[in-house]
Amino acid sequence: MTLICGAGAFGTALAVTLAQNGPVTLWARDAEHAAEMQASRVNARRLPDIPLPEGITVISGTLPEGDTPCLLAMPMQTLGGFLTAHHCTLGARPLVACCKGMDLATGLGPTGLIAQTCAEAIPAILTGPSFARDIALGLPTALTLACADGVVGERLQASLTTPTLRLYRTTDTIGAELGGALKNVIAIGCGAVMGAGLGESARAALMTRGFAEMHRFAHALGAQPDTLAGLSGFGDLVLTCTSGQSRNYRYGQSLGRGEAFDGGVTVEGAATARAVLARARALDLDMPVTHAITALVTGELRVSEAMDMLLSRPLKEE
Numbered sequence: 001m002t003l004i005c006g007a008g009a010f011g012t013a014l015a016v017t018l019a020q021n022g023p024v025t026l027w028a029r030d031a032e033h034a035a036e037m038q039a040s041r042v043n044a045r046r047l048p049d050i051p052l053p054e055g056i057t058v059i060s061g062t063l064p065e066g067d068t069p070c071l072l073a074m075p076m077q078t079l080g081g082f083l084t085a086h087h088c089t090l091g092a093r094p095l096v097a098c099c100k101g102m103d104l105a106t107g108l109g110p111t112g113l114i115a116q117t118c119a120e121a122i123p124a125i126l127t128g129p130s131f132a133r134d135i136a137l138g139l140p141t142a143l144t145l146a147c148a149d150g151v152v153g154e155r156l157q158a159s160l161t162t163p164t165l166r167l168y169r170t171t172d173t174i175g176a177e178l179g180g181a182l183k184n185v186i187a188i189g190c191g192a193v194m195g196a197g198l199g200e201s202a203r204a205a206l207m208t209r210g211f212a213e214m215h216r217f218a219h220a221l222g223a224q225p226d227t228l229a230g231l232s233g234f235g236d237l238v239l240t241c242t243s244g245q246s247r248n249y250r251y252g253q254s255l256g257r258g259e260a261f262d263g264g265v266t267v268e269g270a271a272t273a274r275a276v277l278a279r280a281r282a283l284d285l286d287m288p289v290t291h292a293i294t295a296l297v298t299g300e301l302r303v304s305e306a307m308d309m310l311l312s313r314p315l316k317e318e
């Protein structure tokens, strides 16, 4: 049995593909939503045209006890509260974070938060380039499964691989979670560049210099450089910075066009930009791209001002 907490787009998509491997329990925080999904066999809020296979049971309320792995598919800024509320039932099992970001309150990533709140659990993270809809439709997708415990990581890799979802394994949880967190920040910047009509050359420059910052920051936090070059870093950066399916990219586009954006949409990069900048300052790291994007998100700068700031920096070696 697989347990997935969080019945948003990603939790539901994972449930749909993992149902090919056996029974899946999908936990939603809203009891009414859980009952509606269980009865109608569809997540009308997030994936309205994807039927839920028979093997999925949607529940709410108390989590099932046991040592079965649990996938955590809620937004990053809600993960700490969820873990605190449920740490007794989450117990000593593998907890696989499926969220991307850095917690504003603590400066920790998902696996750090798990370790801090559920000391007995085995933290892992599932991350990489994948839109929920693609996974749910059974389109070919490859992700990174990171777990510091190599034996548990191998077991998770086997149990979470499906005929269309291929998982690669690493023990570098820090590198994997930082790739997913940081690429969302850069995607907001790329959306803003495109929304403001600054051109694809400017976007390529921002992606590349943003990637250099991802490396710099991740290296300072102990990540392995190879991880950043893999699916969870470079792979997800490419997807999110170039696709209108991405909410971070679309949010950036709206900033670039000076348009309003629906505040109910999950945009992980907005809070993460502030968390990353605070951490970078504490570590005395030079992160001009992150600085400029954070200033856009907080409304301190407009796109033209942020771009002037980046272009007028002293010339340097690449």
Ligand SMILES: NC(=O)C1=CN([C@@H]2O[C@H](COP(=O)(O)OP(=O)(O)OC[C@H]3O[C@@H](n4cnc5c(N)ncnc54)[C@H](OP(=O)(O)O)[C@@H]3O)[C@@H](O)[C@H]2O)C=CC1
Binding pocket: 006, 007, 008, 009, 010, 011, 029, 030, 033, 045, 046, 073, 074, 075, 076, 078, 081, 082, 098, 099, 100, 101, 130, 131, 132, 133, 265, 266, 268
């Ligand atoms: N969508 C995608 O394509 C992908 C998303 N991800 C990551 O997955 C994570 C979740 O995103 P996604 O599913 O898309 O987001 P959605 O906005 O689609 O859904 C978020 C879900 O989290 C639930 N939720 C909100 N607050 C809490 C809380 N305090 N406790 C428990 N559950 C809560 C929401 O419940 P309610 O409906 O009641 O508000 C909703 O079911 C993000 O970190 C995202 O980066 C990763 C890869 C792909």
Ligand SMILES: O=C(CO)COP(=O)(O)O
Binding pocket: 100, 128, 129, 130, 131, 184, 187, 236, 239, 240, 245, 246, 247, 248, 249, 266, 267, 268
């Ligand atoms: O993480 C994702 C793709 O890998 C989804 O991106 P958004 O959260 O920007 O929609």
